[in-house]
Amino acid sequence: MNPLLDIRSLSVAFDGVPAVSDVSLRVEAGESIALVGGSGAGKSTVARAVAGLVTPTAGSIVFDGIDVTTARGRQRRQVRRDMHMVFQDPYASLPPGLRVRDIVAEPMVIHGLGDRAERRDATVAALDAVHLTPTDRYLDRFPHELSGGQRQRVAFARALVTRPRLLLADEPTSGLDASLRIGIVDLMTELAGTAHLAVVHITHDLALAERSCENIAVMQAGRIVETGCAKEVLARPRHAYTAALVAAASGAH
Numbered sequence: 001m002n003p004l005l006d007i008r009s010l011s012v013a014f015d016g017v018p019a020v021s022d023v024s025l026r027v028e029a030g031e032s033i034a035l036v037g038g039s040g041a042g043k044s045t046v047a048r049a050v051a052g053l054v055t056p057t058a059g060s061i062v063f064d065g066i067d068v069t070t071a072r073g074r075q076r077r078q079v080r081r082d083m084h085m086v087f088q089d090p091y092a093s094l095p096p097g098l099r100v101r102d103i104v105a106e107p108m109v110i111h112g113l114g115d116r117a118e119r120r121d122a123t124v125a126a127l128d129a130v131h132l133t134p135t136d137r138y139l140d141r142f143p144h145e146l147s148g149g150q151r152q153r154v155a156f157a158r159a160l161v162t163r164p165r166l167l168l169a170d171e172p173t174s175g176l177d178a179s180l181r182i183g184i185v186d187l188m189t190e191l192a193g194t195a196h197l198a199v200v201h202i203t204h205d206l207a208l209a210e211r212s213c214e215n216i217a218v219m220q221a222g223r224i225v226e227t228g229c230a231k232e233v234l235a236r237p238r239h240a241y242t243a244a245l246v247a248a249a250s251g252a253h
């Protein structure tokens, strides 16, 4: 069977400077994979290329049989509906002038999905799925009337409302304190289980990577140096860079 996401020999350069070099990665439907590595390793650039936000210099990215780098028209809209990105800073990524009900429903409006009543039901279901309950308490609030953790849950609800097949979560927990981080990571695990969603979780934090994902890909200087089952890779790293990350993380705790 073809994977949901098939990245082959992806390279991205900015002004001629390589940011991602020859990255290949397969993500199966319903799989959760952590993309880890130090700052500047190229993790966000891989996710942004998958989401069509940056143009690769070489390689291909096939999502559900569609080449995202060349998709146009109906196929492009299908990719946008079936794949969502959640960013680091929910305050910056949520429209400040909209209420939660309109923020969460907006992707359905953009994609012309459902009538008013169906959008309302889907919005309530998405808020339920991210445990912002009772939903009536949140529907009419603006982003500035929510805590950081609640804002990030709204960002997840918005990402889920069109029932996507892939969630790209780029450092969704940075800026949150430790207990909220675990809450968000456990939410992603739960969503992956119940919504048959594949999750790519970009993080610096190896403990969160291991907690949230079955699999892991370790990036260094634009390349993937090691992949495998997260628990095994972190317990017995084969690559010196992974071993150094694990040693640094255990020194930090």
Ligand SMILES: Nc1ncnc2c1ncn2[C@@H]1O[C@H](COP(=O)(O)OP(=O)(O)OP(=O)(O)O)[C@@H](O)[C@H]1O
Pocket (backbone or CB within 6 Å): 014, 018, 019, 037, 038, 039, 040, 041, 042, 043, 044, 045, 046, 204
């Ligand atoms: N829009 C851009 N223009 C120029 N250079 C960029 C751009 N985006 C990323 N880069 C460069 O590409 C490299 C990889 O950056 P990227 O953000 O993908 O790394 P990262 O692993 O996600 O890092 P971090 O964990 O710090 O977010 C870095 O050297 C960065 O400076």
